[in-house]
Amino acid sequence: MPELPEVESVRRQLEPVLAKVQIADVELRRPDLRMPFPRGFRDRLRGQTVLALSRRAKYLLAELSSNDTLLMHLGMSGSFHVVIPVGAENERPDSRPDPHDHVAFHLASGTVVIFNDPRRFGFMDLLTPAERERHLVLSRLGPEPLSPDFDGAMLARACHGRKTSLKSALLDQRTVAGLGNIYASEALHVASLSPWRRAGSIATPSGAARETADRLAAAIKKVLGLAIERVSARGYRASRFRVYEREGKPCPRRTCPGVIRRRTQAGRSTFYCPVCQR
DNA sequence: ACCTCGACCTGCAAGC
DNA sequence: TGCTTGCAGGTCGAGG
Numbered sequence: 001m002p003e004l005p006e007v008e009s010v011r012r013q014l015e016p017v018l019a020k021v022q023i024a025d026v027e028l029r030r031p032d033l034r035m036p037f038p039r040g041f042r043d044r045l046r047g048q049t050v051l052a053l054s055r056r057a058k059y060l061l062a063e064l065s066s067n068d069t070l071l072m073h074l075g076m077s078g079s080f081h082v083v084i085p086v087g088a089e090n091e092r093p094d095s096r097p098d099p100h101d102h103v104a105f106h107l108a109s110g111t112v113v114i115f116n117d118p119r120r121f122g123f124m125d126l127l128t129p130a131e132r133e134r135h136l137v138l139s140r141l142g143p144e145p146l147s148p149d150f151d152g153a154m155l156a157r158a159c160h161g162r163k164t165s166l167k168s169a170l171l172d173q174r175t176v177a178g179l180g181n182i183y184a185s186e187a188l189h190v191a192s193l194s195p196w197r198r199a200g201s202i203a204t205p206s207g208a209a210r211e212t213a214d215r216l217a218a219a220i221k222k223v224l225g226l227a228i229e230r231v232s233a234r235g236y237r238a239s240r241f242r243v244y245e246r247e248g249k250p251c252p253r254r255t256c257p258g259v260i261r262r263r264t265q266a267g268r269s270t271f272y273c274p275v276c277q278r
Numbered sequence: 279a280c281c282t283c284g285a286c287c288t289g290c291a292a293g294c
Numbered sequence: 295t296g297c298t299t300g301c302a303g304g305t306c307g308a309g310g
Contacts, residue, residue, distance in 0.1 A: 002303065002304085003303060003304090006303080034304090034305080034306095058304075073304080073305085074303095074304090075303095075304060075305080076302070076303060076304050076305095077302085077303085077304095119302090119304095121304055121305075122304090123305095137305090137306095171304090173304095173305085180303055180304070181302090181303055181304085182303055183303090244303090268302095269301085269302090
C-alpha cells in the first residue's frame with residue numbers, strides 16, 4: 001500500500017516499538033524477497049540496538065548501534081505488525097502461520113515485529129556507513145516533498161527540459177521522492193494540471209510557468225500532508241480520494257461539471273478530470 | 279542521457 | 295463451481 005504517507009505512518013507506529021530496543025534475534029523464513037537478504041544479515045543484526053527509525057522517500061532506515069543501517073522497502077504489499085507477548089493461555093494452537101510473514105524481529109523486550117509481504121516486491125538490506133553514503137538509489141532520490149526547502153523553484157528545476165509527461169515525472173523518484181500512482185494523480189488534480197502535459201512546460205525560462213510549478217509543489221505538500229493524517233488516524237488507506245479509483249464519478253471540484261476518467265499512462269492507471277485539469 | 283516497456287510475484291474480482 | 299483474464303499503491307534493467 002505504500003506511498004510516502006503510508007510509509008511515514010508505519011514509521012510512526014514502529015518507532016516507539018523499535019527505538020532504543022535491542023534486537024535479540026531475527027528469523028528469516030525465506031532466503032529472499034525482491035532480492036536475497038544480504039549475507040550475514042542475521043548475525044549482523046543480532047544484539048544490535050536500534051537507535052532511530054527514519055524515512056527517506058518510501059524507504060525506512062533503522063540506524064543501528066553498530067553504525068550499520070537496516071534499509072527496508074515495503075514494495076507494493078509489504079506491512080509490519082507488532083506482536084506483544086501474552087500469556088500462553090491466549091495462544092491459538094489451531095492458527096496456521098501466515099505464509100507471507102517473511103521476517104520476524106525478536107526484540108529483547110519480548111515483542112516481535114513481523115514483516116509480511118505477499119507479493120515480495122519489498123526488500124531489506126544492511127548497509128555499512130560507506131555503502132549508505134554512496135548508495136546508488138538513495139543518493140539519486142529527489143527532494144523530500146514535505147521538507148520546507150521543497151518548493152516550486154526546486155520542482156521546476158527538476159522538470160526543466162524534460163519531455164516526459166508530468167505524471168511520469170512525478171512518479172520518477174529523482175524528481176520528487178515519495179509519490180506513487182495514487183498521490184501523483186491526486187496532486188495533479190489539486191493543482192488543476194493535466195497528467196499528459198509535458199513536464200518541462202512547468203519550467204519555462206520566461207518564468208511564466210513559475211506560478212504553475214508553485215501550485216504543483218503546494219498541491220503535493222497538501223495531498224501528502226493530509227494523507228499522512230488520514231492514514232495515521234484511520235489506518236492504512238486514506239479512505240477517500242479525489243480522483244483515484246473514481247472513474248465515472250463527478251469531479252470533486254466545486255463548480256466543475258467534469259466526470260473523472262481513467263486512462264493508461266506509461267503502463268499504469270491515471271485518473272483525472274478532463275475538464276479542469278489542463 | 280532520456281524514456282518506455284516488460285518483468286518480478288501473489289491475490290482478488292469480474293467475466294465466461 | 296471453476297477456469298481465465300486483468301488489475302493492483304513499486305522498482306529495475308534491457309532496449310529504443
